[in-house]
Amino acid sequence: MGLLSIIRKIKKKEKEMRILMVGLDNSGKTTIVLKINGEDTSVISPTLGFNIKTITYQKYTLNIWDVGGQRTIRSYWRNYFEQTDGLVWVVDSSDLRRLDDCKMELDNLLKEERLSGASLLIFANKQDIKGALTPAEIAKVLNLEAMDKTRHWKIAGCSAYTGEGLLEGFDWLVQDIASRIYMLD
Amino acid sequence: MDDEDNPEQTLQKKHQLMLERLSARHQTRLETWKSDPSDSSTTTAFLSRFNDWKKSIAAQIESSADPSGLPDISAAISDLEKFVAENSYLLPSYEIRSSLKTISDLKQSLENLTSQLIPKKKFSFKTSKPTKTQTQIDTRIPQPDTVSVPEQRASCPSRESPGFRHKQNQVLSQNFKGSEIGEFTISDLDSCEVKLIGCVNALFFNRLKNCKIYAGPVMGSILMEEVEDCVFVLASHQIRIHFAKRSDFYLRVRSRPIIEDSDGVRFSNYCLKYEGIEEDLAMAGLDEETGNWASVDDFKWLRAVQSPNWSILPTEERVGDVDLVNSRSGVRFKRSTTRESGKDNH
Numbered sequence: 039m040g041l042l043s044i045i046r047k048i049k050k051k052e053k054e055m056r057i058l059m060v061g062l063d064n065s066g067k068t069t070i071v072l073k074i075n076g077e078d079t080s081v082i083s084p085t086l087g088f089n090i091k092t093i094t095y096q097k098y099t100l101n102i103w104d105v106g107g108q109r110t111i112r113s114y115w116r117n118y119f120e121q122t123d124g125l126v127w128v129v130d131s132s133d134l135r136r137l138d139d140c141k142m143e144l145d146n147l148l149k150e151e152r153l154s155g156a157s158l159l160i161f162a163n164k165q166d167i168k169g170a171l172t173p174a175e176i177a178k179v180l181n182l183e184a185m186d187k188t189r190h191w192k193i194a195g196c197s198a199y200t201g202e203g204l205l206e207g208f209d210w211l212v213q214d215i216a217s218r219i220y221m222l223d
Numbered sequence: 224m225d226d227e228d229n230p231e232q233t234l235q236k237k238h239q240l241m242l243e244r245l246s247a248r249h250q251t252r253l254e255t256w257k258s259d260p261s262d263s264s265t266t267t268a269f270l271s272r273f274n275d276w277k278k279s280i281a282a283q284i285e286s287s288a289d290p291s292g293l294p295d296i297s298a299a300i301s302d303l304e305k306f307v308a309e310n311s312y313l314l315p316s317y318e319i320r321s322s323l324k325t326i327s328d329l330k331q332s333l334e335n336l337t338s339q340l341i342p343k344k345k346f347s348f349k350t351s352k353p354t355k356t357q358t359q360i361d362t363r364i365p366q367p368d369t370v371s372v373p374e375q376r377a378s379c380p381s382r383e384s385p386g387f388r389h390k391q392n393q394v395l396s397q398n399f400k401g402s403e404i405g406e407f408t409i410s411d412l413d414s415c416e417v418k419l420i421g422c423v424n425a426l427f428f429n430r431l432k433n434c435k436i437y438a439g440p441v442m443g444s445i446l447m448e449e450v451e452d453c454v455f456v457l458a459s460h461q462i463r464i465h466f467a468k469r470s471d472f473y474l475r476v477r478s479r480p481i482i483e484d485s486d487g488v489r490f491s492n493y494c495l496k497y498e499g500i501e502e503d504l505a506m507a508g509l510d511e512e513t514g515n516w517a518s519v520d521d522f523k524w525l526r527a528v529q530s531p532n533w534s535i536l537p538t539e540e541r542v543g544d545v546d547l548v549n550s551r552s553g554v555r556f557k558r559s560t561t562r563e564s565g566k567d568n569h
Contacts, residue, residue, distance in 0.1 A: 064446050064463055080508060083478035084463055086520050108483055109465070110522040132406040132425055133446065134384055167424045167443070168405030169384050199443070 046219065054099045055215050056121055058156075060147065061128035062140050063107035066163040069198035070128060071104045074208060079198065084108065088118070095212055112143065119152040123215045124159065126207075129180075131162045131170035131195075137179050144180060148189070157214040158191040159207050166197035190214050252312055265313045276303050277325055284332050290340045293333070300329050384408045384427070390415050399423045399439070400499075409436065418547050422503050426459070437495055437545055440475075440507035456495045456545055458509045464488065471536055473545075474516040475509055482533055483522040489536040490516050497547040 059067045069079045071091050085106035093100045103118050105111075127144055130136075147153065160182070162173040173195040177183070185191060192210050196203030280303065283296050307322045314322075386408030387395045392415065397407070399421030409417055410429035419426075419438040426438065428447040434454075441459035448465045458475040467485040474480055475493035482488055492512065504510045517535055524530035 064444055064461070080460070081477050082461065084461060084481040084520065086481070086522065086525070108463070108481070108522045110483055132384070133427065135408070135410075135427065135429065164425075164443075166405075168403055170405065 053097060054101060055123045055212065055219070057100055057102045057124040057126060057211070058118055058122045058153075059102060059104045059126045059128065060115055061107055061126075061161075062130065062133075062136060062143060063109070064133065065107060065128040065130040065140075066161075066198040067104050067107060067126075067128045070126075070161065070163065070196070070204060071102055073198050073201050074204050087111070095208065098212055098216065100212070115147070116150070119150055122153055122156045123219060124211045125153055125156040126159045126161060126211065128161045128163050129176055130164055131172075131176055132164045132167040134171065137171075137176075141180050148185070154188075155218075157211055157218070158189055159211040160191065160193040161203075161207055162193060162195045163198055165195045165203065166199050190218070249312070265310075266315065266318060269310050269314060270318065273303070273307070273322055273325075276306070277329065280329055281332070284329070284336055287336060287340075290337070293337055293340070296333055296336075300326065300333060303329070386410065386427070387412065387415075387417060394418070396420070420497055420547060422507050426457075428455075437547060439495070439497070439500060440504050440509045442507045454542070456493060458493050458495070458504065458507070460508070472516070473542075475504075475512060476515045477509065477513060479515055479518045479520050481520045481522060482530075485521075485523075486532040488533045489540075490519060490533065491536040491541050492516050494542065494544050495547065496544050 059071060061067055063084060068082050068085050068089060071089065072079045072082065075091055075093055085104065086108075088103060088105040091100075091102045091104065093102060103122075105115055105118055125147070127147070129140055133140075148158075160176070160180070162171065162176040164170050165172075171179070173193045177193045182191065182193060192207070192214075194203055194207035194210070196207055198204065276299075280296060280299050283292065283299070287293065287296065304326050307319070307326065311319050384406050385404050387397075387410075388408070389411045391413045393412075394416045395412075396418045397420070399407075399419065402421070404423060406425040406427065407419070407423050408427040408429070409431065410427070412431050412434050414433045415431075416435045417437065419436075421439050423439070423441055425443045426441050426445045428436070428445070429449060431450045431453050433452045434450075436453065437456045439458070441457070443459070444461035444463070445457060445459045446463050446465075447455075447467065450464075450466070450470055451468045453467075453470040454473075455470065456473040460477045462474065462476050462480045464472070464480065464482045465484055467482065467488050469487040471489045471491065472480070473491045473494050480490070493516070501510065519530075519533050521530035521532050524532060
């Protein structure tokens with residue numbers, strides 16, 4: 039029995055998934071996590087450090103690591119890469135000016151070997167704001183089509199404010215991870 | 224004794240034999256040269272043949288106009304090189320050196336010719352640029368410390384969010400009431416006064432100098448970068464302040480304001496008045512003073528002691544209530560003379 043199959047068995051027992059939420063500051067990472075957990079989203083301070091939420095989602099337990107996106111603390115993201123099953127990249131679709139920053143940070147992240155097996159969900163957040171770019175436009179700016187062919191990825195529009203699109207996104211992510219780790223059980 | 228001498232003797236014998244063989248070979252070579260009827264002396268014969276050869280190659284290089292002849296010239300040069308190598312036994316060292324020099328010169332001129340006829344492809348990244356007619360979203364003045372990647376910029380949609388940009392010494396007003404505006408951008412202003420009335424989802428501030436900004440409630444977040452010597456009167460759910468210098472903030476925030484890469488920033492409570500602001504604040508969920516304006520997180524100062532980058536604005540330095548009065552000619556700015564420091568939470 040190989041190491042991989044042992045790990046698979048352990049994971050299968052626990053049905054746990056580790057999900058890392060990253061993205062520029064002000065993109066709405068914490069709001070998304072609190073919203074899907076049904077918590078109050080009206081008072082959220084910019085994340086200094088990180089939050090961990092354990093959420094039961096379908097038959098799985100999601101450990102969601104929500105890491106602060108301020109420039110100063112982005113260099114600490116790498117401390118959370120280990121054993122990440124799913125990566126959620128959150129984009130503020132109304133922040134046209136910083137899309138280049140956003141692309142650059144995402145490109146850097148995807149170069150990371152420890153994340154190479156992780157499924158990638160891109161949330162084009164703040165779709166409720168008038169003037170926000172559509173998911174298709176965000177995909178074009180981030181040049182997602184040029185991504186490494188082995189990567190499982192999806193872009194989904196959402197609004198953490200209204201909650202629209204969040205469950206659809208997480209459904210895909212969880213199913214995709216499940217089909218890789220638990221081999222469609 | 225014999226046994227001991229033997230190895231030495233055989234060695235000497237072998238050495239002798241080898242010398243003889245070498246000298247014999249040298250002799251044969253000399254004889255072959257001499258037996259050649261066309262040559263009187265080895266060196267002069269070599270030199271004349273070498274020079275003829277060299278001239279013919281040089282002529283070929285000069286007259287060559289298309290790349291198809293290049294392999295032939297290259298082959299001729301290697302032949303000449305081989306010829307020199309074969310005769311190196313018989314030539315004085317000076318002649319060898321000078322002929323080798325000639326060959327390397329020939330090679331160099333052939334190389335020059337090659338690069339002329341077949342220009343080397345410059346190494347470059349190519350990106351298929353879509354339409355070049357798109358206006359760039361970001362029209363910031365190029366800064367040496369920011370890496371600009373035009374290829375990526377070109378792929379940005381041409382859309383630009385509504386806002387005030389690139390203005391000097393102006394009073395700018397905007398009423399969001401009944402408008403379809405979601406996010407609003409204020410950038411590259413110098414010595415301007417900006418008055419925003421009504422609710423908006425998000426505000427972006429960039430590169431402001433010596434400006435005064437008064438805004439009604441923001442239902443989402445405010446993001447700010449590179450502001451200097453400004454005064455802001457703002458209410459929002461979240462506010463992030465980056466690269467701010469010597470600026471005062473009069474805030475009402477539902478969460479803790481944060482600063483990053485900033486210094487000389489001071490904070491006080493929100494003090495804006497205009498007709499109907501109470502309803503707007505209530506609609507945005509900002510009708511209550513939270514006192515958060517005084518709980519600033521400095522991301523560049525992650526320690527328990529107070530950050531040196533920000534402070535609470537001393538009461539005596541605060542402006543009083545700022546009243547944006549609607550009049551026929553738009554919004555007029557009126558600053559009340561009475562200080563209402565009694566309203567402070569702290």
